[in-house]
Amino acid sequence: MKKLFYLSAFQLFAGYAFAQKINYEVSFPNLVHHEANIAVIVSDAPQKELTFRMSRSSPGRYATHEYGKNVYDVKAFDKAGREVAVERVDGDVYKVTGLNGFVKMQYTLYANHADGTYAGLDQNSVHLNAPATFMWVKELQNTPIEVKFDVPKDGSWTIATQLKPGPQPNTFSASDLQYFMDSPIKIGKLAIKEWTLNNPDKKPAKFRLALEVTGSESLADDFAAKVKRVTQESQIVFGAFPAFDFGQYTFLASINPYVKGDGMEHRNSTMISIPVAFDGSSNLLGVFSHEFFHAWNVERIRPKTLEPFNFEKSNMSFELWFAEGFTQYYGELILARAGFESPEDYCQTLSFLINTKENTTGAKRISPVQASCNAVFVDAGVSIDKTNYPNIYTSYYPYGASIALALDLQLRARGLTLDGYMQAVWQKHGEPEVPYQVGDLQNVLVAYSKDQAFAEGFFAKYVNGHESFDYAPLLQMAGLTLKKQFEGKAWIGDVKYKEGTELTILANTIIDSPLYVAGLDIDDQILKLDGKSVATQAELNAILNAHKPGEHIPIEYRHREETKMGMLILKENPKWIVKMNESADLPVTEEMKKFRKDWLGSKIK
Helix, strand or coil: CHHHHHHHHHHHHHHHHHHCEEEEEEEEEEHHHCEEEEEEEEECCCCCEEEEECCCCCCCCCCCCCHHHHEEEEEEECCCCCEECCEEEECCEEEEECCCCEEEEEEEEECECCCCCCCEEECCEEEECHHHHCCEEHHHCCCCEEEEEECCCCCCCEEEECCEECCCCCEEEECCHHHHHCCCEEEECCEEEEEEEECCCCCEEEEEEEEECCCCHHHHHHHHHHHHHHHHHHHHHHCCCCCCHHHEEEEEEEECCCCCCEEEECCCEEEEEECCCCCCCHHHHHHHHHHHHCCCECCCECEHHHCCCCCCCCCCCCCHHHHHHHHHHHHHHHHHHCCCCCHHHHHHHHHHHHHHHHHCHHHHHCCHHHHHHCHHHHCCCCCCCCCCHHHHCCCHHHHHHHHHHHHHHHHHHCCCCHHHHHHHHHHHHHCCCCCECHHHHHHHHHHHHCCHHHHHHHHHHHHCCCCCCCCHHHHHCCCEEEEECCCCCEECCCCCEECCCCEEECCCCCCCCHHHHCCCCCCCEEEEECCEECCCHHHHHHHHHCCCCCCEEEEEEEECCEEEEEEEECEECCCEEEEECCCCCCCCCHHHHHHHHHHHCCCCC
């Protein structure tokens, strides 16, 4: 009897789930003032009470964002069009009771921040990140969704999105809330460029670049060819493209002065906004390379901590050093392989990563796993109070990328590659879409390297720990030299100053730097150094250039209204730089050239 009851209950529930529908209607009667009218229509719902809310987080972002602040004029109506009561139970949460299967919730959205996290409404274009745009129904998160856009009558406006096109014009659908919220929409005068590439199994993967730019058709064509090259080099890292839903991946790209800088990955698309005039240059490709790599790494090779994504709060993850950091490493590496970044330029990237690992206090103090947890505060999170992040935190983006570089070099020294490791992770967790934890990544490295001690040691030291890494001998295998950039130069710390009648320190002084040890910190004003007045950075540099590391020089500074004296013990500037052996007058052997080509050379045959 129990089994029969459960079966009947399930069939009843399944019938409700099948019949339930959520329809969105979006119109733009006041675009000139950045407003949209949005209606959420719920049909055939058995619930007598429904909760409508705006999101507080967004896929690809991990901190909270108060999208509800830009929603107003909230009203609800029954099937006959009569207004029904709406109870506002929180700043972004609304409840409607006494329902009989139908309700239409209607509101006005203000949006004037076009980027990957927020939304932008303008008489020239519509730029929608779903969580910043759409109220959703908490009790119906698994219900199919359909959205219809009342597009401005200008016939040149088109819609680009990863949502499934519907049978009616300007109508799209999603299987559930998770997919809907992960689907950005771009509407406007878009230049659409398309190409198709084959997987090893000969199944085609279609790509669409929807460009909102001002520029010639030929310039857009040339740029699309560059993005195509990025997709080809990316495919070779993993061996195959993912099976994109509906067989297509869409780049939504606004490159103009009227957007905010951002790039946001999604399952079958990315929303890219670059606030510059479009010139089609290769310098614009970095965000395309990074975000497209996410089609594998984070969208399908997915941390268990982000599955499913919680739209009501921040989403903490232990794995962002891999999801974002390894993606950052490959974003630049792919540009080098595709020929869009010269070896000399790539050396600058390597210098940045090594300095992140070896010369930032956060990387000396916390592990990449611990740094990942701080995303809930730093990933575009908003606060007004000062923090001590320069002394306790290093971004998981470059920190994770520095770990990827270390692992890549170590694997190549063993006759393996990071590409091979990423393919192994893809086969274990990405292609079957089995969410992973940190320990799973270690297990894949054990299996791939066939060396348990190596894999466990790497994770203990550099992933769960924060030990220093010796990059120099491994880089030398590629004919690259790591050296101190300012060898023998006196240094008191890297801080920003405001110039005036004195130098005002604008940022936290860093632990172990001479300024920090001498007792100076943010907002203090340097009056004299070695007895000489200083009002500019140039004057400070001139004084330091007359001294050597290890020397002691007096410093006079003001803290609030009090003038103080201190003693600086000068140190050598710790900054590292990577240079090609050719420019360092060092030999480059055939073995080094081969190592470099295998690492940085194109993989397209």
